[in-house]
Amino acid sequence: MKRRYPWSLALACFLVILLAAPLVISDRYHHIALQSGVVFAASNNSYSLSSPVRLMSGPTIELESGTLSVPPTRTGLARGGEVIAMLITGSGPQLTLENATFTADFSTREPTFSQTETASEIAPLVKALQGMQFSDLTVRNGTVRIKMSDGTIAELNKVQASLSGEPNGAISAAGSFEFHGEKIDFDTTLGASLDAQGKSRPLNAAFSGTPISAKLDGNLLLGESPQLLSPRAELSTTDLRATARWLGVNWPSGKGFGAFSAKGPLEWANRTIAFQNAAIELDENDATGTLSVNFAGPRPSVEGTLGLKSLDLTHYLKADTPEDQARTILASLRAADGFDFPLIDAVDADFRLSADTVNLPATTIGRSAATVSLRDGKMLADLAELEFSDGTRGGGQIRIDQSGDTPGFGMQAKFESPDVAQAIQAVFGHPTVQGRGSVTIDLTATGDTGENLLQSLAGKLCVTLVEGGRIGIDINSLTSPQSQSLPEEKWQQVSATAITVDTLDARFSVTNGVLRAQSAEAVSGERALKADGAISLVERRLDMELAVGDVIKAAAESEATAAVKMHPREIINMHGPWSAPQISNEPAPDAAQSIAPAPG
Structure with a gap:
């Protein structure tokens, strides 16, 4: 199954399971209790779970399987009764959990299995585990499966961890796990409860691996919707593209999106990770602002408001x-x-x-x-x-x-x-x-x-000169007193020379890659120009007619802003490839034409 879950979501869930589970099954934290479990003796000093043990509800976290054992005493391997007595009296130095499988179900708040066993049916070792009567816990070769609301599963493999507790309820964990084939080392401390219910606990954590590194210092809020609040968080990767692929995002190869880092206040809630007022760097582009990633939909959703001095x-x-x-x-x-x-x-x-x-x-x-x-x-x-x-x-x-x-x-x-x-x-x-x-x-x-x-290609295109300019066609060489064709070699000379214009307004409609002149007009001193026809971008061809004539000046100052009129004298025809079109001219019909002035 394709996984699209972020490292932080998987790690935060892992923290909830690994750090909170040994605490919440204790009767000291009555808001979440060990629901049930059945074990059978595998040897004199080890027990294997035969049915799931509920560790938390909302989200539902269970220990599905695993083998619990204690180390030998000075007199040798402890017998079953001695093991139980040692744990009950609190003298057990360490408990080991091997080949364990944890599941965290964020897809539903309902129980995932029925509870039929009574308290008297719970094995003595599990009862002792409820009382947190051990000094250290070692997890070896564990697996954590995280099921989300869309049914996809993120899996952490080869979990190796060492947990130790303090009298005030604080617990530390260090070790490693593999996610999508990459090893991640972690070192975390979950502090003593900040409230009477034990739902809010200070958290300090560091993660490091080839894909990504992170540090955070804040509070972990347990409950139906766990939250992680860190006023000081750091996240970095040397290759953002490779990290995205590691997380299951189909990110293509290409330039850029290499080194990335983010530093600032971080909030994780449900499936959203957000940096506020953060310093963010991507490919040596430094930015400040907000950045959040939500993984609730079929694709990751990224939002941000960023300001930069320079964007390269x-x-x-x-x-x-x-x-x-x-x-x-x-x-x-x-x-x-x-x-x-x-x-x-x-x-x-x-x-x-x-x-x-x-x-x-x-x-x-x-x-x-x-x-x-x-x-x-x-x-x-x-x-x-x-x-x-x-x-x-x-x-x-x-x-x-x-x-x-x-x-x-x-x-x-x-x-x-x-x-x-x-x-x-x-x-x-x-x-x-x-x-x-x-x-x-x-x-x-x-x-x-x-x-x-x-x-x-379709649409519109408009070019207007507001302060005068030049047109890159030598109209003087194209005009003549009588109709004639221009030699092919003459086009190179004509197109290499320009004439000055006072105003120009050229508007084209575009249909199927062909530009058609709607209004293409210019005024150069006493002379006016008007173009009509089409330019094919597909065939690279001109089919244009250029009317050249004299401007009729306004009779009164009040008419100066009215449409400029012209007496057309001749028509220049340009047809064929725009690199060397056929050009000819002919006298214009004896009719006055007007040119609208260029707007603005």
């Missing part, structure tokens, strides 16, 4: 090779084969993150804030605030849906004052528009390959 994402993102840097985003996307985000399926999460700086492989972002939600195979990331070092500001939302047969993706974003040329250069490989303005993106796509994504 280069630990998690692949650095571009020279070959990657030479590719455009479209080329890289087209070559992609398979999109899989296993972590989205592995956990549920709600994170609120803020950072003064965010380091990416190719750039640095200033003050940033984001909320990330993972739920049922879906991811929603709200980027509320992004400030780039070049003055660009923005925000938006990213969506990934892996809940169906075909993954779906969505992006909404708006950037103010970006260097538009850099963005277009990265996507298309050519800075068709240069200058600062605003960029608005609202796109969706589905598919598990780059080609499928491009073919399904």
Whole structure:
């Protein structure tokens, strides 16, 4: 059975069983009592349990099997009657429990077996055990099975422990156990009762092993819903990915998620572990805030509110090779084969993150804030605030849906004052528009390959220059007094030269990977430009018409904010592969056209 239970839950349950059980079966702790048990003599100084012994109720904890024995006296091996007398008088130096199996049932509060034996039927050794009349207890080769409400079982094997008690009721335990094949050493002390019922007890514990290490100092609250409260707790692992797999979480291989540590107040209740006002470090990223993990659902659920001075994402993102840097985003996307985000399926999460700086492989972002939600195979990331070092500001939302047969993706974003040329250069490989303005993106796509994504791409795209800029096409070389075709080699010269524009507003709708111009207009001095047509991202093809004409100035100052009119003089046709389209021009129809001014 696949196990998804955290180390701390298993260890806390183990503490309840190992430390509390020898105490709560004593008549000094009347709130929880030994219910029943039957034993038979295996030898003169050892007894084997033949039926379960109830140690606690709520949660139900039982000692299902095991062999109890005492060491030899100075005169040799003790006889059965002498053993009983020694234990009853309190002179027994040590009791040994071998091959024991404990069970802790957190799935129900009802008894798991019927109690039919009377007190007179309980073996003398068990009666003596009820009175806690031994100085030390040694557990050898034990097993602890922890059953949760969903029926899954966490099992601790090869339990080796040495317990010793103090007159005031405090008890210490040290030893080791194996969980999922890894050995964990522990050293714990459960102090004297803090209340009359013995439900609250101070606890100091330390655990260490290859997967994980932990220290805590606080209080253990027993009862139907055991709780662990530690004002001072520490948790660390050298490899978070490996630790998650050790705990049964399907965490994939990849970059980052290595060294992890958390220090601060800790609370464990039911199946939730929470750090409050903690110092948290992951891959040398230092954060402060809250972090909790809940294991009650089919997947672990993580919540956190963390603030960072600097968030270095280069630990998690692949650095571009020279070959990657030479590719455009479209080329890289087209070559992609398979999109899989296993972590989205592995956990549920709600994170609120803020950072003064965010380091990416190719750039640095200033003050940033984001909320990330993972739920049922879906991811929603709200980027509320992004400030780039070049003055660009923005925000938006990213969506990934892996809940169906075909993954779906969505992006909404708006950037103010970006260097538009850099963005277009990265996507298309050519800075068709240069200058600062605003960029608005609202796109969706589905598919598990780059080609499928491009073919399904849909939404809207808008680019606006608010302070003027340049268009990376030499309109002067394309215009002529009569219709003619442009030689193929001429396109390289035309696309390598730019003209200045005062305003530009380009709005496109996107359907099946094809951008269609809804309104693409610019004004350059006395000249106006208007584009119409489509750009296919799938076929890398242009089918555009560019109208070029003269601006008609407003007759009065009151008309200055009205739509700008133009007299079109000619139409430039561009058809074919965008790397070398066929270009021709023709006189425009004798009709006036208007251009709406760029918003904002």
